[in-house]
Amino acid sequence: MFDRHFIQYFDWGLFTVAVLLGCMGLITLYSVVTADAAAAQKTLVIKQLIWFSVGLGFMVVSFLFNYKQLDRYANGFYALCILMLIAVLFFGKYVGGSKRWLVLGPVSVQPSEIVKIAVIIALASYYSKNAYTRGFTLRQLLIPVALVAIPFALIVAQPDLGTALLLVLIAGSTTVFVKIEKRSFRYLIFSGLVTVPLVWFFLKDYQKRRILTFLSPEGDPLGAGYHIIQSKIAIGSGVLTGKGYLKGTQNALNFLPEQHTDFIFSVFAEEWGFVGSAVLILLFLLLIIWGLNVAYSSRDPFGTILAVGISSMIFWQVFVNIGMVMGLMPVVGIPLPFVSYGGSSIATTMIAIGLLINVSMRRFTLE
Amino acid sequence: MSRYLKTADNDWYKQRIIGIILVVLICFAALFMRLFYLQVIKGEEFRRLSDNNSIRLQRIEAFRGIIFDRNKNMLVDNRPSFDVSIVVKDAQPVAQTLGRLSTFLSVSDEELLEKIAGQKGILAYKPVLLRQDIGRDSMAGIEVHKYDLPGIEVNVKSRRHYLFGQSAAHILGYLGEISANELDSGKYPGVRSGDLIGKAGVERSYDEYLRGRGGGRQVEVNATGQIMRVLKTVPSRPGRNVVLTIDQAVQMKAEELLAGVTGAAVAIDPNTGEVLAIASNPSFDQNRIVSGMTHEQWQAFVSDPLKPLTNRAVQGEYPPASTYKILTATAGLEEGLIDENTEYCCPGFYRFKGREYRCWKRGGHGCLSLVQAIAQSCDVYFYQVGQAVGVDRLAWYAKTFGLGTPTGVQLANESSGLIPTAAWKLKRTGEPWQEGETLSLAIGQGFNLVTPLQMAGMAAAVANGGIRYQPQLLKRIETAQGEVVFQTEPMVVGKVPISPRTLELIRQGLWEVVHSDTGTAKGARFFDLHISGKTGTAQVISRKDDEQEVEDESEIADHLKAHAWFVAYAPSDAPQIATAVVVENGEHGSSAATPIAREIIKSYLLKEQLQPVIVANKEPVAQP
Numbered sequence: 001m002f003d004r005h006f007i008q009y010f011d012w013g014l015f016t017v018a019v020l021l022g023c024m025g026l027i028t029l030y031s032v033v034t035a036d037a038a039a040a041q042k043t044l045v046i047k048q049l050i051w052f053s054v055g056l057g058f059m060v061v062s063f064l065f066n067y068k069q070l071d072r073y074a075n076g077f078y079a080l081c082i083l084m085l086i087a088v089l090f091f092g093k094y095v096g097g098s099k100r101w102l103v104l105g106p107v108s109v110q111p112s113e114i115v116k117i118a119v120i121i122a123l124a125s126y127y128s129k130n131a132y133t134r135g136f137t138l139r140q141l142l143i144p145v146a147l148v149a150i151p152f153a154l155i156v157a158q159p160d161l162g163t164a165l166l167l168v169l170i171a172g173s174t175t176v177f178v179k180i181e182k183r184s185f186r187y188l189i190f191s192g193l194v195t196v197p198l199v200w201f202f203l204k205d206y207q208k209r210r211i212l213t214f215l216s217p218e219g220d221p222l223g224a225g226y227h228i229i230q231s232k233i234a235i236g237s238g239v240l241t242g243k244g245y246l247k248g249t250q251n252a253l254n255f256l257p258e259q260h261t262d263f264i265f266s267v268f269a270e271e272w273g274f275v276g277s278a279v280l281i282l283l284f285l286l287l288i289i290w291g292l293n294v295a296y297s298s299r300d301p302f303g304t305i306l307a308v309g310i311s312s313m314i315f316w317q318v319f320v321n322i323g324m325v326m327g328l329m330p331v332v333g334i335p336l337p338f339v340s341y342g343g344s345s346i347a348t349t350m351i352a353i354g355l356l357i358n359v360s361m362r363r364f365t366l367e
Numbered sequence: 368m369s370r371y372l373k374t375a376d377n378d379w380y381k382q383r384i385i386g387i388i389l390v391v392l393i394c395f396a397a398l399f400m401r402l403f404y405l406q407v408i409k410g411e412e413f414r415r416l417s418d419n420n421s422i423r424l425q426r427i428e429a430f431r432g433i434i435f436d437r438n439k440n441m442l443v444d445n446r447p448s449f450d451v452s453i454v455v456k457d458a459q460p461v462a463q464t465l466g467r468l469s470t471f472l473s474v475s476d477e478e479l480l481e482k483i484a485g486q487k488g489i490l491a492y493k494p495v496l497l498r499q500d501i502g503r504d505s506m507a508g509i510e511v512h513k514y515d516l517p518g519i520e521v522n523v524k525s526r527r528h529y530l531f532g533q534s535a536a537h538i539l540g541y542l543g544e545i546s547a548n549e550l551d552s553g554k555y556p557g558v559r560s561g562d563l564i565g566k567a568g569v570e571r572s573y574d575e576y577l578r579g580r581g582g583g584r585q586v587e588v589n590a591t592g593q594i595m596r597v598l599k600t601v602p603s604r605p606g607r608n609v610v611l612t613i614d615q616a617v618q619m620k621a622e623e624l625l626a627g628v629t630g631a632a633v634a635i636d637p638n639t640g641e642v643l644a645i646a647s648n649p650s651f652d653q654n655r656i657v658s659g660m661t662h663e664q665w666q667a668f669v670s671d672p673l674k675p676l677t678n679r680a681v682q683g684e685y686p687p688a689s690t691y692k693i694l695t696a697t698a699g700l701e702e703g704l705i706d707e708n709t710e711y712c713c714p715g716f717y718r719f720k721g722r723e724y725r726c727w728k729r730g731g732h733g734c735l736s737l738v739q740a741i742a743q744s745c746d747v748y749f750y751q752v753g754q755a756v757g758v759d760r761l762a763w764y765a766k767t768f769g770l771g772t773p774t775g776v777q778l779a780n781e782s783s784g785l786i787p788t789a790a791w792k793l794k795r796t797g798e799p800w801q802e803g804e805t806l807s808l809a810i811g812q813g814f815n816l817v818t819p820l821q822m823a824g825m826a827a828a829v830a831n832g833g834i835r836y837q838p839q840l841l842k843r844i845e846t847a848q849g850e851v852v853f854q855t856e857p858m859v860v861g862k863v864p865i866s867p868r869t870l871e872l873i874r875q876g877l878w879e880v881v882h883s884d885t886g887t888a889k890g891a892r893f894f895d896l897h898i899s900g901k902t903g904t905a906q907v908i909s910r911k912d913d914e915q916e917v918e919d920e921s922e923i924a925d926h927l928k929a930h931a932w933f934v935a936y937a938p939s940d941a942p943q944i945a946t947a948v949v950v951e952n953g954e955h956g957s958s959a960a961t962p963i964a965r966e967i968i969k970s971y972l973l974k975e976q977l978q979p980v981i982v983a984n985k986e987p988v989a990q991p
Binding site (some may be wrong): 094095132133134173178226233234235236237240249270277286291301304308311319323326327 | 380398551
């Protein structure tokens with residue numbers, strides 16, 4: 001396996017960008033925790049470092065085997081992830097009003113993270129076998145819809161609307177990529193417009209309330225709305241060159257919510273300014289375009305769709321997260337890949353990159 | 368057609384990927400533009416805001432809902448309380464500011480300084496509560512000298528005010544700070560650490576409605592903490608008002624009657640299940656809990672042997688004693704083991720398996736029919752009925768009356784009571800059921816335990832012809848404007864399998880308890896209003912048949928004296944109220960509990976007016 005080709009075809013570019021982003025995340029996280037008075041926070045950097053290393057290991061594992069085997073195990077992997085999501089509902093740890101974590105000995109894992117990869121693989125497996133240039137008809141889309149609806153419902157039940165929405169965005173963009181047949185597409189749009197008000201009508205009051213808060217968090221001035229103002233102040237006050245590393249005041253004063261997870265970009269932008277933030281966003285852009293290039297170069301439909309799905313996963317997370325902290329989008333609890341604190345998130349992202357490398361380095365082999 | 372169904376190939380995919388790349392580029396362009404706008408175009412403005420840390424957040428508290436009784440008498444409302452706090456960062460020089468402040472608060476500045484010890488760094492930006500409930504005069508003084516007191520804020524907070532002092536304390540409950548566990552439970556959306564939530568009683572059961580929703584304000588402040596402009600306001604929404612089924616006049620009458628004794632009284636409407644009164648004595652004063660207790664005070668309160676926090680009406684479990692004979696009689700009649708003509712003769716004891724089971728009346732009752740046996744509460748009669756019915760059938764009937772399970776009234780931590788069966792005893796003690804135990808059971812003196820509310824429900828079921836209604840405390844929920852949001856409907860939770868003939872006999876017996884010359888509760892009579900009921904005297908220690916006679920009853924220590932029971936309904940022909948009264952160590956039901964039940968019934972049926980004994984809204988003492 002470790003022949004000349006392996007080194008020759010290895011995608012050093014992807015690997016480098018991923019490691020660079022991971023390091024930027026660790027550096028920013030260090031700034032967050034040193035500003036915090038609570039001693040418990042200090043260990044977060046170590047934990048994240050461990051997760052990052054474990055993630056690197058996962059990444060290596062993810063490109064060692066030929067990705068085409070994934071096609072064969074797509075359903076099994078998918079089923080396993082669904083089982084984990086069900087287990088969360090029963091044995092999950094309650095934190096802040098929702099059950100998202102499974103406690104396995106010393107580590108807590110968030111199955112809703114890895115399920116994104118499972119859904120991408122399952123969709124790629126299905127679409128690659130049935131794709132025609134005229135696009136998928138409604139009947140053909142039944143299976144993909146079911147593949148997404150099951151984890152979607154399980155994640156909504158936790159409840160984790162952000163991740164559930166992300167799943168729909170990933171699956172939706174992958175499906176649009178393999179094309180939906182024109183009439184079916186129109187029909188889908190139309191029926192969507194009809195059913196949404198209908199479903200709304202049948203929802204219970206508290207369910208409506210939950211969705212409304214999700215859509216317009218500004219309604220809660222002490223919660224998300226306040227966070228956005230503080231986040232904008234933090235980002236804006238970075239000006240062109242930033243306040244300097246470890247010198248962010250919004251960060252230091254704890255004015256930012258969820259600084260180490262969802263709002264970590266604000267901390268980064270405050271300290272590094274427009275120049276630093278632009279570099280970070282450019283790195284993400286580079287990563288996504290690179291991923292799409294992998295899809296472009298792959299000569300195998302499964303590999304192409306897999307790479308598109310993974311690229312869309314990273315794209316949506318970056319776009320929604322950074323758009324949110326800059327006040328472009330509603331507040332949705334979606335982490336920034338590589339940078340936000342979170343073991344399951346970083347591990348999943350690294351697996352995703354590993355799979356991209358996998359597709360990339362096998363683009364020349366036809367077997 | 369062949370072109371239409373062309374399999375997707377690499378070139379086709381490549382075209383589409385180029386489309387995707389375009390979309391990605393457009394989206395990222397939007398991110399860059401936004402970033403440029405925030406950091407370069409608006410950057411300096413945000414830098415200024417950030418340097419002053421000038422955006423502050425203020426909460427607007429929601430007005431907690433008011434609680435009314437069934438006649439719309441206000442039971443609980445809110446009163447303003449003035450709290451002083453300090454933002455250390457704005458209060459420079461701190462020592463001088465506190466020195467001035469201390470003159471208005473009649474407290475030494477050392478004491479105030481202690482409060483802000485450790486408020487450094489981040490904490491210097493957060494308001495620290497110095498003193499709560501400072502009273503109007505102090506508040507006015509501080510407000511007048513506001514400009515000499517930088518960083519000092521006086522906030523009006525609304526505090527719960529229980530208008531009738533400790534009346535209905537167990538029903539209304541009280542508030543307390545939300546605990547970490549409750550915060551994590553996810554059941555209190557929008558509630559933050561340090562907020563007050565209902566901890567007991569109705570305040571807890573309907574907290575979700577009473578609480579309302581807090582609002583908030585984002586403000587920009589200057590260097591001394593003065594508000595320069597309000598950026599955004601979201602108003603609070605007041606909590607819903609709760610109208611209870613309680614009749615406060617009856618409630619207070621019950622409490623007045625229980626004063627000085629330990630016990631409980633319950634009154635319900637037998638036709639709807641609405642709870643008219645739940646009194647439990649000793650009680651406590653919620654206003655004291657509201658204004659804060661020291662740790663020692665709270666400890667003393669909680670460890671009080673009389674357990675004032677316990678609502679004896681729903682949490683107290685007592686042997687039902689002779690009131691249980693209603694059940695034994697019903698079971699005997701329905702099982703066809705006795706009828707109205709069945710007579711047993713009572714020589715003052717009943718010999719069973721070589722042991723003598725005594726009747727409460729030493730000399731015996733002579734020969735009695737069922738109705739007479741109920742009226743005179745003859746133990747010997749019911750020993751024999753119970754023995755014929757057996758323990759498990761008795762338990763079955765008890766369950767149909769709702770005994771042995773919580774009634775489901777909207778108060779937390781309700782007790783279930785205990786209705787023993789042979790299987791239960793075997794499991795619990797490992798020993799088989801002894802038939803002799805059935806005899807004790809039949810007169811309510813065995814393992815069986817009931818709550819006063821359960822017994823009131825039993826009286827109600829007899830009164831209304833066998834229907835068991837869910838006891839309810841809530842009549843309706845209204846918005847602050849009086850719009851009805853929720854209205855409680857009577858809810859049938861079960862039917863007692865009791866035939867009209869049985870019912871008639873039982874009712875006749877219960878009527879004679881009060882109105883026959885030989886009845887055990889002649890003291891319950893008044894005017895021409897007819898009351899039906901049953902007395903009970905629950906022995907605390909079992910008096911074995913071979914035990915030494917206690918010649919002088921007064922020799923028995925107080926805590927060993929029997930509990931007195933009276934369950935009743937009235938008027939006998941068209942009942943409107945059912946009640947159960949228990950007086951701990953009150954000895955005979957007829958003397959201790961009966962008059963209480965009678966007065967409760969009287970105050971409800973004669974519509975006695977509520978005397979406004981409203982606790983004066985006295986100028987509160989400043990609490991640290």
